[in-house]
Amino acid sequence: MSKHLIQVIDDYAETKGDQVAYAYDGEQYTYTELKAYSDALAEHIDAMNLPLGQPIIIFGGKSFSMIVAFLAAVKSGHAYIPVDINSPKERLEMINQIAKPVAVIATEELPTQLADIPEINAKQLEQICLEKVDYHLTHPITGDQTYYIIFTSGTTGIPKGVEISYNNLISFVDWIVGDEFKLPADLQMLQQPAYSFDLSVMSLYPTLYQGGTLHVLSKKTTDNFIVLFTALRTMPINVWVSTPSFVDICLLEPTFDEAHYPKLQNFLFCGEELTHKTAAALKKRFPDAHIFNTYGPTESTVAITEIEITNEVLDEYERLPIGYVKPAMNARVVDENGSYITDGKKGELVIYGANVSKGYINNPEKNAKAFFKIGDQQAYRTGDIVTMAPDGLLRYFGRKDFQIKLNGFRIELEDVSALVSKEEHVKQAVVVPKYNSQHTVSMLIAYVVPAVHHFKTNLELTAAIKKNLAGDMMNYMIPQKIVYQKSLPLSSNGKVDIKAVITAVNSQ
Numbered sequence: 001m002s003k004h005l006i007q008v009i010d011d012y013a014e015t016k017g018d019q020v021a022y023a024y025d026g027e028q029y030t031y032t033e034l035k036a037y038s039d040a041l042a043e044h045i046d047a048m049n050l051p052l053g054q055p056i057i058i059f060g061g062k063s064f065s066m067i068v069a070f071l072a073a074v075k076s077g078h079a080y081i082p083v084d085i086n087s088p089k090e091r092l093e094m095i096n097q098i099a100k101p102v103a104v105i106a107t108e109e110l111p112t113q114l115a116d117i118p119e120i121n122a123k124q125l126e127q128i129c130l131e132k133v134d135y136h137l138t139h140p141i142t143g144d145q146t147y148y149i150i151f152t153s154g155t156t157g158i159p160k161g162v163e164i165s166y167n168n169l170i171s172f173v174d175w176i177v178g179d180e181f182k183l184p185a186d187l188q189m190l191q192q193p194a195y196s197f198d199l200s201v202m203s204l205y206p207t208l209y210q211g212g213t214l215h216v217l218s219k220k221t222t223d224n225f226i227v228l229f230t231a232l233r234t235m236p237i238n239v240w241v242s243t244p245s246f247v248d249i250c251l252l253e254p255t256f257d258e259a260h261y262p263k264l265q266n267f268l269f270c271g272e273e274l275t276h277k278t279a280a281a282l283k284k285r286f287p288d289a290h291i292f293n294t295y296g297p298t299e300s301t302v303a304i305t306e307i308e309i310t311n312e313v314l315d316e317y318e319r320l321p322i323g324y325v326k327p328a329m330n331a332r333v334v335d336e337n338g339s340y341i342t343d344g345k346k347g348e349l350v351i352y353g354a355n356v357s358k359g360y361i362n363n364p365e366k367n368a369k370a371f372f373k374i375g376d377q378q379a380y381r382t383g384d385i386v387t388m389a390p391d392g393l394l395r396y397f398g399r400k401d402f403q404i405k406l407n408g409f410r411i412e413l414e415d416v417s418a419l420v421s422k423e424e425h426v427k428q429a430v431v432v433p434k435y436n437s438q439h440t441v442s443m444l445i446a447y448v449v450p451a452v453h454h455f456k457t458n459l460e461l462t463a464a465i466k467k468n469l470a471g472d473m474m475n476y477m478i479p480q481k482i483v484y485q486k487s488l489p490l491s492s493n494g495k496v497d498i499k500a501v502i503t504a505v506n507s508q
Helices: 005-013 031-046 064-075 089-099 121-130 166-176 198-212 225-232 244-250 274-284 311-316 364-370 415-423 458-469 498-506
Strands: 020-022 027-032 056-060 080-084 103-106 146-152 158-166 186-189 213-216 239-242 266-270 291-295 304-306 329-334 347-351 371-374 375-386 394-399 403-408 409-412 426-435 441-450 481-484
Touching: 005 031, 005 064, 005 198, 020 031, 020 064, 027 031, 031 064, 031 121, 056 064, 056 089, 056 225, 064 080, 064 121, 064 266, 080 089, 080 403, 089 158, 103 121, 121 329, 146 166, 166 291, 166 441, 186 198, 198 239, 225 244, 239 244, 244 266, 244 274, 274 291, 274 311, 329 375, 364 371, 364 375, 403 441, 415 426, 415 441, 415 458, 426 498, 458 481
Parallel strands: 020 213, 056 080, 056 103, 080 146, 186 213, 186 239, 239 266, 266 291, 441 481
Antiparallel strands: 020 027, 146 158, 291 304, 329 347, 347 375, 371 375, 375 394, 403 409, 426 441
């Protein structure tokens, strides 16, 4: 990419200004509007005289204002931190404490006021974006500067902010729009996940870079099956990006097939394991479509491997491979001592190269454990157990630690256990995954030793615990089931034996 990514997107305002960039909730916004609004906001941010290079929180849902704010932040020399509207106020406050942003842009009303930093609220934002300006792109985020920061869950309830640089992002975008994925020239791409989830980047920037259209689903739409399919039928999408869990929901609808979606010829999956069952069902519904399985932790800029799931791949593998490493990236499989495994046996995947994050913002302790150098390249210990075939094909076999994926969201079990244990009706707790026959996590189950309480039934107790947890954690982190115990099993060193609980839950 010779031109700056932002310049490429801006140029479409001149060459195809009436092209729809963003279609959301019955409204359409053009590339002319995207440039005009983001220019006006960037000029306003410049006038605030904020320290350059320091991040800005951008809070909201899926409205057009979100990507306007993303581009404006980058134009004005600031990384952005997307925080979803469904985040509890405690998470927003923790992100503010950790990242130390210099401003917050609230496209929706904040759940709590952030002290000591300026705020642009939704009403102000609307007025700012209507101003006519002649903005010049002189100091955008570039090179190794941080472009965006995605916060994942962290141990002991403290989230970690993954810093992704401009160079990281460009390496990813160049790959997605290259030859591997066989994408159409006129991208009409589905945008399904929240912007606080890095899978959203897989649709957002490749589409804008190509001058295509993002067809955006709100959480309100995806939460209602009837509304979802009413919306999908109106979308002229030709590229689908989502977690496998989301397409599983869509496969429940009999009309989700090639006959009813003739333009839909490309599927890209990331965020969690794509099961054989899901891929086979999708291939049956869309026999002529290209279905790609990709893999990558947030620390690797969305995804770094790919493989097209053909009928031959389905025939050969019961558990699908995660693919081959992209150009400018490298992978090693290591044993517990960090030594190479070269015989195809299982070990931890270590990745290094152009896509690897700079690290976690303001978190030197976690950085020292996860990131290091191989030669002059940034490397990351993924914690994922894989095998590597002689031709480089990677196959995934679960987590090294207790970090799991549920519906595409990365969750650290210690994180959830710590938050559940803090609830007033809980004396002690451990949260573990329940796996299904396809080796993916179907739910979280909490084993709880309850504190003294006044409830007449466990049902009432469970309702009270879940109500309180909703104020402290994201919905996807709340255990779906609570099992009450007099005590939790302990390991020989006196700690709660999480592995024993996992075994008990998954042997039932």
